[in-house]
Ligand SMILES: Nc1ncnc2c1ncn2[C@@H]1O[C@H](COP(=O)(O)OP(=O)(O)OP(=O)(O)O)[C@@H](O)[C@H]1O
């Protein structure tokens with residue numbers, strides 16, 4: 008059986024057991040690919056159908072039952088280190104529309120398995136196996152080219168036959184693998200030369216190509232030295248790789264377009280009930296959860312909520328880097344309120360045909376309104392509602408976005424439909440989308456700090472078997488900038504590694520191993536703060552915090568963080584809604600701004616002032632300027648405003664500049680004085696920040712009072 012759901016979502020999961028079982032039993036073999044959101048076509052294999060023989064990787068014993076497609080590269084790396092050496096080459100296939108053949112050439116780069124196989128004498132010896140493998144490899148392009156004309160059903164059939172053929176191939180695989188591994192060296196070198204000629208490898212790359220080839224060859228040689236047992240494992244790995252490779256192709260953007268096309272104009276929209284996902288499942292994003300709590304209350308009882316005078320946005324924008332749990336949070340909102348969840352992805356609306364995207368939006372809202380209260384989630388909102396949307400790539404998206412706007416305007420808040428959009432690039436959104444009555448509430452979903460990371464690691468560790476020596480906090484400390492998805496991946500990779508090494512549980516060793524793997528991976532996008540920068544940031548931010556804390560008229564500190572999550576890292580809370588600032592308050596604000604820069608100067612010297620510090624200085628300058636020219640707060644220039652710079656005499660201009668300079672100078676001196684007086688506290692706070700990354704108001708106070716911070 009093979010099933011695909013019609014809603015394509017980046018997270019395609021392949022139950023690994025199914026892959027393995029597909030090898031073991033040609034008759035009952037089953038591969039199921041499901042998007043994790045839509046369960047519509049989910050096909051599960053009854054447990055009793057799965058043969059119990061030959062446990063290859065004891066993944067299930069370790070508790071790992073699912074493998075995300077995105078983890079496959081790392082799986083390959085873990086199983087066969089160096090199997091493909093040049094990651095740049097291997098990741099290339101993700102972005103290009105490759106045929107299965109070039110997929111293999113890229114993926115296994117230097118070994119060039121595909122053409123080597125074909126030209127080898129093995130082909131004559133085992134034509135059946137090789138033909139079936141080769142045809143399986145070419146299977147997908149054929150499938151891709153017929154995209155859009157296939158119904159889901161016929162796809163299902165074709166895919167099913169693939170897995171059957173692979174299973175059949177498995178029957179004669181042992182000799183094939185052995186033969187492949189035992190090929191004599193001469194043939195290989197010969198074919199390498201030929202290969203390089205036919206491939207037109209540029210001279211500059213020939214060495215790398217040769218090295219890679221040789222390494223692959225040596226690897227193969229080494230493998231043959233091992234026992235039968237490990238040969239069997241290798242064989243299985245090769246086949247897992249073949250299968251995974253094929254499923255990896257599903258990630259190909261080309262193919263996903265295909266799936267979408269079949270959900271045509273009249274496609275029904277099915278909600279996904281997410282009873283099982285609650286806030287409990289989303290770790291390390293407490294603030295976002297708090298902000299969304301009210302939305303949950305509303306969804307539980309929209310009428311009552313609005314009668315009581317509660318006011319809610321129609322649309323909520325979840326903003327944050329990829330993999331931080333935006334989708335999960337949206338599902339949890341629906342789950343907490345126990346209402347239907349409608350999932351759509353912005354890219355789903357890119358259409359080649361007039362009106363298709365718009366009509367999908369219409370369907371979506373019609374369904375949703377009929378089933379209110381409910382949540383509509385639009386992932387990748389920027390790809391439907393981006394500013395630069397009018398491109399040849401998206402000829403009709405203007406219609407789509409207009410339809411979305413019309414739908415959002417077309418119902419009242421008390422109807423109980425909440426639209427949650429997610430984006431990594433809020434700046435890219437069309438302004439019309441963020442007007443009041445549309446997506447007018449923003450919730451930031453940041454990368455987790457060390458506490459959040461610890462929680463997330465614990466959460467995923469608890470799903471697998473791990474040794475009691477495992478300390479999630481240590482791993483959390485070493486994974487600054489990791490998203491929730493990456494941490495989950497880390498844990499799963501560690502479990503895979505443990506399985507490959509034949510261990511019974513995951514230990515620190517595997518966790519450290521997969522952490523390093525992910526850190527070194529080329530796909531790693533997250534910001535990495537090296538230690539020096541981290542230290543500078545810690546002192547800089549503590550500088551702001553110290554000034555704020557010891558200056559009477561400064562705004563109280565809300566929290567301080569060294570996590571990169573936006574321009575201001577220390578956030579201050581306005582006390583009440585005072586913001587008719589007094590002179591003292593403005594001066595205090597200047598001093599607080601100065602604090603970061605002065606801190607850097609005091610601790611690291613004038614030569615090491617960073618760009619982060621220069622924006623503080625700009626900020627202070629702005630305040631000073633306003634004080635002098637707008638608020639009439641300069642003694643020398645008196646109580647009047649100097650708005651129009653053009654009409655000022657040169658003398659007044661320079662007097663203004665002079666005044667600003669004096670204000671800044673004084674502010675600088677005050678900040679320096681405070682930081683020098685409280686050098687000890689400054690150091691303590693910086694160190695606490697280095698340890699905990701984020702501190703709230705209370706924790707800052709504890710540190711500054713010289714008390715010991717409880718380990719959380
Ligand atoms: N804060 C978290 N707590 C627990 N699990 C998380 C968290 N963040 C991410 N994950 C895991 O990573 C997976 C991917 O996260 P999700 O799809 O929600 O991220 P996203 O922010 O929507 O990413 P994208 O922007 O790429 O769509 C989740 O299904 C979950 O398994």
Ligand SMILES: [Zn+2]
Pocket residue numbers: 547548551603604619620623
């Ligand atoms: Zn600063």
